[in-house]
Amino acid sequence: MKWGKNIENIAKGKSPGKCPYCGSENTDYNCTIVIPEKRLGHMMIWCNDCMRGYHISRMEVPEGLKTDKEIPQGLKY
Template sequence: MASIDHASYEAWEKAYGDFYEALPGKPAVVCPNCGHDALRIAFVANESDRIGSAMFWCGFCNFGIHISRTWVPEGVAFYVRGTPWEEIGKEVPEYTLVYPPVTDELPADSGFDE
């Protein structure tokens, strides 16, 4: 049986970074998984400091990542933390999450001793 290769978490991180840096403009970034120009992003953040999380996915292949702590750029709309999922779900579909690789090593800046 043939296996299907999907883009790595690192490829998704790069696409997210390129997409994020272009905001609030229209980012010219294609999906690292399928190559379509269908990437989407939605933020959920605190109204006071615009710090929250991001859901980043492809509207064509329905793969993507979740960023757990980020700042929402000025000029970009976001959902205020506490918005019911029923409202967010009207924009954000259920997509297949791409996870970072499993490792036993702690990041150098984790603040934890091994």
């Protein structure tokens, strides 16, 4: 899975790091919490340069992760 390293970085509370497609550091992510009592939700990771994105459809969102970042339009999966 191409974004595996990035997800690891996010889970450690760091920035996502290099885009697996173009190598840009201009990457970002956002978590959406759907069930607050269980902190269950989903996450989107993307690259602002090549606009590649990855969606994790179901996960437990750790404390401290970004949940207010706007997801850009036109991401490619």
